[in-house]
Amino acid sequence: MAATRSANPVAKAWRRIPGAWRQPLTIVGFVLVATWLLVALLAPWIAPYDPLAQSAALFQPPSAAHLLGTDELGRDVFTRLLWGARISIPLAMMLVVLAFTIGGTLGGLAGYLGGWIDELVMRGADFVFAVPTILLAMAVVAALGPGLFHAVLAVVLVSWPGHARVVRGLVRSTMQSEYVAVGRLLGSPAYRALAVDVLPNVAGPVIVLAALEMGNAILLLSALSFLGLGARPPAAEWGSMVSTGAEHFEAWWIGVFPGFAIVSIVLAFNFLGDSLRDAFDPKAIIKARGA
Amino acid sequence: MTTLLSVEDLRVWLDTASGPLSIVDAISFEIGVGQVFGLAGESGSGKTITALALLGLLPPGARASGAAILDGRDLLTMRAAQRRRTRGREIAMVFQDPMSSLHPMLTIERQLTEHMRYQLGMSGAEARRRAVELLTDVRIPDPEAAMRAYPHQFSGGMRQRIQIAISLACDPRLLVADEPTTALDVTVQAGILHLLHRLCREKDLAVMLITHDLGVLSALADTVTVMYAGRIVESGPTIQVMGRPRHPYTRGLVDSLPHPEAKDRVLVPIAGDPASPESRPAGCAFHPRCRYVEPACSTDVPVLIQVDDGRGMACPVDPLVAGLKR
Amino acid sequence: MSLLELRDVEVIYQRRDGAPVPAVAGASLDVEAGEIVGLVGETGCGKTSLARAAVGLVPIASGTVAFEGRPVHVLSRRARPARERRLQLVFQNPYESINPRRTVGAQVADAFAIGRTVPRSKWRQGVDDLLQRVGLPASISRRFPHQLSGGQRQRIAIARALAADPSMIVLDEPLSALDASVQAQVANLLVELARDLQVGMLLISHDLAIVRHVAHRTAVMYLGLVVETAPTAELWKAPKHPYTKALIASIPHADGAGHLPAALSGEIPDPARPPAGCRFHPRCSRVMDKCRTEAPQLVAKEAGRAVACWLYEELMVHDQVGGREARS
Numbered sequence: 047m048a049a050t051r052s053a054n055p056v057a058k059a060w061r062r063i064p065g066a067w068r069q070p071l072t073i074v075g076f077v078l079v080a081t082w083l084l085v086a087l088l089a090p091w092i093a094p095y096d097p098l099a100q101s102a103a104l105f106q107p108p109s110a111a112h113l114l115g116t117d118e119l120g121r122d123v124f125t126r127l128l129w130g131a132r133i134s135i136p137l138a139m140m141l142v143v144l145a146f147t148i149g150g151t152l153g154g155l156a157g158y159l160g161g162w163i164d165e166l167v168m169r170g171a172d173f174v175f176a177v178p179t180i181l182l183a184m185a186v187v188a189a190l191g192p193g194l195f196h197a198v199l200a201v202v203l204v205s206w207p208g209h210a211r212v213v214r215g216l217v218r219s220t221m222q223s224e225y226v227a228v229g230r231l232l233g234s235p236a237y238r239a240l241a242v243d244v245l246p247n248v249a250g251p252v253i254v255l256a257a258l259e260m261g262n263a264i265l266l267l268s269a270l271s272f273l274g275l276g277a278r279p280p281a282a283e284w285g286s287m288v289s290t291g292a293e294h295f296e297a298w299w300i301g302v303f304p305g306f307a308i309v310s311i312v313l314a315f316n317f318l319g320d321s322l323r324d325a326f327d328p329k330a331i332i333k334a335r336g337a
Numbered sequence: 338m339t340t341l342l343s344v345e346d347l348r349v350w351l352d353t354a355s356g357p358l359s360i361v362d363a364i365s366f367e368i369g370v371g372q373v374f375g376l377a378g379e380s381g382s383g384k385t386i387t388a389l390a391l392l393g394l395l396p397p398g399a400r401a402s403g404a405a406i407l408d409g410r411d412l413l414t415m416r417a418a419q420r421r422r423t424r425g426r427e428i429a430m431v432f433q434d435p436m437s438s439l440h441p442m443l444t445i446e447r448q449l450t451e452h453m454r455y456q457l458g459m460s461g462a463e464a465r466r467r468a469v470e471l472l473t474d475v476r477i478p479d480p481e482a483a484m485r486a487y488p489h490q491f492s493g494g495m496r497q498r499i500q501i502a503i504s505l506a507c508d509p510r511l512l513v514a515d516e517p518t519t520a521l522d523v524t525v526q527a528g529i530l531h532l533l534h535r536l537c538r539e540k541d542l543a544v545m546l547i548t549h550d551l552g553v554l555s556a557l558a559d560t561v562t563v564m565y566a567g568r569i570v571e572s573g574p575t576i577q578v579m580g581r582p583r584h585p586y587t588r589g590l591v592d593s594l595p596h597p598e599a600k601d602r603v604l605v606p607i608a609g610d611p612a613s614p615e616s617r618p619a620g621c622a623f624h625p626r627c628r629y630v631e632p633a634c635s636t637d638v639p640v641l642i643q644v645d646d647g648r649g650m651a652c653p654v655d656p657l658v659a660g661l662k663r
Numbered sequence: 664m665s666l667l668e669l670r671d672v673e674v675i676y677q678r679r680d681g682a683p684v685p686a687v688a689g690a691s692l693d694v695e696a697g698e699i700v701g702l703v704g705e706t707g708c709g710k711t712s713l714a715r716a717a718v719g720l721v722p723i724a725s726g727t728v729a730f731e732g733r734p735v736h737v738l739s740r741r742a743r744p745a746r747e748r749r750l751q752l753v754f755q756n757p758y759e760s761i762n763p764r765r766t767v768g769a770q771v772a773d774a775f776a777i778g779r780t781v782p783r784s785k786w787r788q789g790v791d792d793l794l795q796r797v798g799l800p801a802s803i804s805r806r807f808p809h810q811l812s813g814g815q816r817q818r819i820a821i822a823r824a825l826a827a828d829p830s831m832i833v834l835d836e837p838l839s840a841l842d843a844s845v846q847a848q849v850a851n852l853l854v855e856l857a858r859d860l861q862v863g864m865l866l867i868s869h870d871l872a873i874v875r876h877v878a879h880r881t882a883v884m885y886l887g888l889v890v891e892t893a894p895t896a897e898l899w900k901a902p903k904h905p906y907t908k909a910l911i912a913s914i915p916h917a918d919g920a921g922h923l924p925a926a927l928s929g930e931i932p933d934p935a936r937p938p939a940g941c942r943f944h945p946r947c948s949r950v951m952d953k954c955r956t957e958a959p960q961l962v963a964k965e966a967g968r969a970v971a972c973w974l975y976e977e978l979m980v981h982d983q984v985g986g987r988e989a990r991s
Contacts, residue, residue: 233742246762
């Protein structure tokens with residue numbers, strides 16, 4: 047019993063997307079992330095006001111003039127929300143790239159060379175894991191002095207071990223696999239095995255981890271700013287906006303909307319990361335290629 | 338032969354996103370009291386799933402229909418509590434890999450007695466005594482010491498004997514053995530075959546012997562039922578099915594085995610790969626690999642027909658069957 | 664000089680609790696070009712360790728491994744010496760010995776890429792030729808391993824080894840992970856390859872029936888030692904070593920006649936604590952006093968047969984048989 051396929055062009059385009067990517071959560075993740083990326087890009091043009099412009103209209107609740115109200119200095123919350131994306135997202139990206147470059151390299155060396163390098167890297171990672179993340183990050187910022195740049199450094203410091211451990215595990219298990227042994231017997235030096243066999247195995251999980259870590263990074267950065275250790279005023283950063291909101295509970299719109307923004311973007315990256323994980327399964331690669 | 342288990346029209350299917358996937362397709366058979374019933378087939382044949390269906394151990398998502406009557410009760414429609422009583426008490430199962438079916442962190446004593454105390458309500462001392470008896474029965478050297486030991490301290494053959502001992506603890510009428518010797522060395526396998534043979538005779542125990550190894554079937558089974566892609570293709574007394582196989586698949590299996598007197602070094606394999614549930618061909622599932630294929634084979638599913646005494650065959654191409662139909 | 668010569672090879676593993684386990688305790692074996700030698704034995708006999716030592720995957724504690732007359736190097740981080748690439752190994756499990764994330768065609772072409780003997784423009788053709796040789800269609804080269812069946816995967820593994828233009832292939836249980844109806848196909852392929860390409864093969868297997876059908880000569884291992892070697896047909900017709908006899912007698916015949924195979928008493932001992940004297944003596948039906956204290960050596964008998972058993976040594980001393988004194 048054949049169902050009649052609709053000739054609707056949207057439906058047709060939809061069906062051409064490979065099965066692995068057509069899951070509801072994947073779509074939600076993609077759409078949300080894309081939206082926020084666009085917002086970050088276009089904020090200067092779509093924001094109604096200047097994020098730093100103070101006015102006399104303090105603590106105004108959401109209205110037609112100010113969609114999400116105004117804060118304690120009369121600045122438009124909606125504008126600052128949009129501009130906040132321009133801080134959080136690029137910083138988080140830079141942060142994640144740094145973390146997986148440093149962590150991935152260290153972990154890869156540890157897995158490939160073994161011996162004392164392995165010991166050193168893993169004990170370093172263990173040390174970082176042993177201390178509660180937020181405390182360690184706070185300690186680093188306290189030592190270096192407050193500021194967004196130092197906050198980024200702190201988060202990189204607490205994030206690299208996660209990447210290192212994943213990469214080390216993958217490198218080790220791949221190098222010990224039978225197919226690498228086959229390659230070695232065919233005459234390949236060990237470093238070729240790295241490029242040909244290890245990298246494809248490592249690439250997928252690392253990308254998934256990076257996507258998930260974006261969410262984590264934004265959360266940590268916001269947390270540090272919330273504690274006053276990250277962004278300095280008057281920067282329109284979500285974490286510090288939430289902090290201000292906590293001081294002025296009656297003007298709930300000051301803290302709640304930035305809070306929602308943080309939640310939505312972290313969720314978006316988590317959905318994206320989960321769907322990437324499913325999509326990187328070799329079986330799904332076949333569906334994606336339509337072979 | 339008094340019938341112990343009567344299976345009628347057993348179907349097992351998997352509920353998948355793209356509809357029901359048939360794994361076992363309407364099979365029927367009988368196992369007599371004290372009979373060794375051989376169930377032969379390769380991967381994808383559905384033989385293990387058949388056993389799991391009888392024991393109520395189907396994986397999630399799998400459903401069964403039909404009837405499996407043991408002593409007047411239908412195994413497939415039992416309530417959970419009754420099934421728990423039946424499993425272990427009347428039917429027991431022995432698996433292929435004794436390392437994963439024995440609990441690695443419990444002593445042998447615990448694994449034997451716990452089972453007996455639950456099913457038979459024995460006291461600790463009684464269960465202990467019976468456990469030592471069972472270990473002696475399966476020829477474990479120094480049963481007392483064995484009771485205190487853990488599974489990893491035993492070899493594969495010994496662990497299999499222990500597994501058999503556990504399965505016999507409550508004196509079941511039917512033992513389902515799924516590839517019981519496949520993971521064992523051939524000399525160890527010989528020992529287990531002797532053990533099973535003796536236990537069958539002594540305890541009037543019926544055995545459902547599931548294996549792809551034709552040698553094992555030949556040594557132990559009274560009857561052999563051959564499955565391919567979820568259906569029965571041939572059945573009958575072992576001496577007949579294996580000595581003079583009729584169905585093209587059975588013939589192919591026997592022919593692909595190394596012969597004692599082969600001059601030429603070429604084995605006669607069956608072309609192609611075994612059918613899996615996802616890729617079951619239409620009509621006769623074996624037809625793409627069959628030497629005797631005819632046009633009708635790709636559309637008509639062959640029916641299992643009784644030919645001469647006790648033999649069943651599902652292949653219309655066989656001249657004897659064709660003759661009967663006319 | 665044989666293509667592959669193993670002499671008194673010892674392979675020792677370190678167990679986690681420190682006790683060294685001699686997986687192979689002094690085994691000797693030869694393989695010639697175009698010949699298939701089957702190496703059979705049960706758990707703990709050391710055949711897999713011997714196979715890996717033969718290609719240099721694991722180091723040997725003593726003894727020699729010679730390929731084409733020169734010693735085989737143990738694999739280190741550096742590339743294997745070019746001439747040793749003609750000595751290849753096919754693993755047992757075709758699900759693990761092929762990288763799931765690369766196409767099978769790319770993996771078959773690895774030997775071309777590494778060896779640099781074939782120009783890149785010829786790779787595609789080379790891969791297609793190899794696939795054809797192992798009985799697979801050329802179109803399969805674009806597929807990923809999980810799209811292939813076990814039998815197809817094992818053929819890919821064989822093609823991959825063939826791409827290195829080997830003169831000798833060691834195969835570690837190449838058929839065990841395959842279905843019965845597929846084993847025959849791959850077994851036939853091996854026979855063809857040995858014959859057509861004059862490649863020597865050392866076929867490790869626990870399945871005596873298949874080895875019987877495929878191997879020209881068979882060697883039997885027990886607890887780390889080779890106890891008997893002979894042309895296959897003769898080994899089956901007239902086995903000499905009591906263990907070989909017991910092994911053969913324990914195979915059930917698939918004739919439907921209901922005969923139980925003979926069982927061998929006792930268990931395989933722990934390789935770390937082998938019995939004194941002849942390692943098989945506790946389970947031997949013909950054991951003599953000498954067997955309990957002195958270990959027999961593998962001694963050559965008539966035409967290509969060798970056995971390590973005191974039953975035959977006594978005869979030899981009396982009969983003064985000439986023949987090679989050298990172990991084989």
